Amino acid sequence: MGWRRIKLKTVVKQVVLAVAAVQGATLLALMAIDQRRKRNRAAAVFPRVPPRSVTAGGSEVTVYTYGEDLYYDMLGAIRQARTEVFFETFIWKSDGIGESFKRALVDAAERGVQVYVAYDGFANLVVPPAFYDLPPSIRVRRHPVIASPFRLFRNSGRDHRKLLVVDHDVAFVGGYNIGSLYATDWRDTHARLTGDIVWDMRNAFIDYWNLFVGSGRPALPDSGSDHWQPEIRVHRNLPRLLVYPIRNMYLDAIDRASRHIYLTHAYLIPDSDMLAALMRAARRGVDVRIIVPAESNHIVADWLSRGFYGQLLRSGVRLLLYQGAMVHAKTATIDGQWSTIGTANIDRISLLGNYELNIEVFSPDVARQLEEIFAVDSSNTVELTATEWKSRSAMVKFSETVLAPLRPLL
Structure with missing residues (x-):
């Protein structure tokens, strides 16, 4: 009986290893195909819709479907900032577009604006680390590549958010990362928000930031709101709190x-x-x-x-x-x-x-x-x-x- 169990375990192990080998070979073949495909890919051509604003309750919603249009307005908002900028992104490339955002954020900090930046470490491993050398006047959170071993499951999520909030006036959220590729070659969707909903977007950044306060990263003030926004709601996945x-x-x-x-x-x-x-x-x-x-x-x-x-x-x-x-x-x-x-x-x-x-x-x-x-x-x-x-x-x-x-x- 014991011999049969040993034989069964051996067979199961061999099957698992064989399946893993086939999966690995399939993945390698797909990656090779993908590399060849990317080298031969033609320039992107697709129809686009100009940004247009509509109202929803006490807010205005502008929808973008082309990166250049979006980046123009995002950079314009940062350059006009008077008191604060909250900037959060998953991918932040060190190309021309990425440098434009970096320069706008540094300029804002130099004129006295409170600038807070969050970006994902894993998503930007291929970006030269020197690109993220920002002046001390800019407060930065680099979402870590490896989670804390003491809260492995609750800290394991990537910071996949793309959010910009300027003063108490305007917020941007959607699928666009920051980079030249996304400006012209990707079809994505982002929204610009003004009015009552901006408090909710500020609060979303503040709550994320305050989850990770510590030495060198003080908490942001967390104040209530006089407005309730029934037409627009903000939903936030927060792995640290196990909320999805x-x-x-x-x-x-x-x-x-x-x-x-x-x-x-x-x-x-x-x-x-x-x-x-x-x-x-x-x-x-x-x-x-x-x-x-x-x-x-x-x-x-x-x-x-x-x-x-x-x-x-x-x-x-x-x-x-x-x-x-x-x-x-x-x-x-x-x-x-x-x-x-x-x-x-x-x-x-x-x-x-x-x-x-x-x-x-x-x-x-x-x-x-x-x-x-x-x-x-x-x-x-x-x-x-x-x-x-x-x-x-x-x-x-x-x-x-x-x-x-x-x-x-x-």
């Missing part, structure tokens, strides 16, 4: 849908609840459409995402593959009433792991604007049909099966 409301926001909104759901996402790797919610909506007659990149900047994420395409297509969800550029937006709009713009992808890393920030907007005007953007984006897509998906090669199907166990990691 963005996932629940999506599930609740999808469950309410009765007419249409339009999502645009860079990486679509839903967990079982999110997948079931989308399929249930389609089966009850809701027009569910999802724009995803035909080829994203992460080929492994593409292949993991494709593992869900069959189930989605069979349930009636329409998948629209964006052409000619990386679409990096994280947006949704439902039934002409509800919308969200933010930093969280539909994957486990964003919804159950990272520090993220999304606004939830209850406004027909904002929904109408996002629907118009979705229509323009749809004109630059190719719809994937169930017949086309079934006809993919046996090797592709095998590779998807091999990589399937990796889905929970993303």
Whole structure:
């Protein structure tokens, strides 16, 4: 009996090692394909919608779909700052655009503005460390590459947020990182906010900053607000506090849908609840459409995402593959009433792991604007049909099966 157990363990171990070897080989092959693809990629060409402002309650919302337009207004806001600038980003490149933001922040500090900066250490490992040598007048938090061993799970999330708040006047949030590539070659979505909601955006930065105060990094004053903003809500994933409301926001909104759901996402790797919610909506007659990149900047994420395409297509969800550029937006709009713009992808890393920030907007005007953007984006897509998906090669199907166990990691 003991001999049989030993033999079974040996067989199981060999199978696990064999599967791991096949997975490793598949990943290496995909990475090689990705490198060749990136070298031969043509310049990005895609339709874009000029920024336009609409009101939502006591706030104004301006939606951007082109990086140059966004960066122009963000830099303008920093250059006009009088009292404070809160700047937080996931990726901050040391190229021309990155230098422009660095110069604007330094200039603001030199004229007496209180400048606070937060950026993610892991996301910027390829950036020369000297780029982040900022004067002492700028207070900086570099979100650590490795979490504290004393709070490994609660500190493990990356700071994936992209947020700028200037004075008490204006805030920017959305999918755009800081860099020249994103200015012209990526299709992303960001929002500019003024009015009552700016307090909420300031508070989002202050609460994040104050989670990590210590020697050399004093706490920011945390004051209450005289305004309640029913039309716009701010949802923040905070791993340190084990709080992840963005996932629940999506599930609740999808469950309410009765007419249409339009999502645009860079990486679509839903967990079982999110997948079931989308399929249930389609089966009850809701027009569910999802724009995803035909080829994203992460080929492994593409292949993991494709593992869900069959189930989605069979349930009636329409998948629209964006052409000619990386679409990096994280947006949704439902039934002409509800919308969200933010930093969280539909994957486990964003919804159950990272520090993220999304606004939830209850406004027909904002929904109408996002629907118009979705229509323009749809004109630059190719719809994937169930017949086309079934006809993919046996090797592709095998590779998807091999990589399937990796889905929970993303």
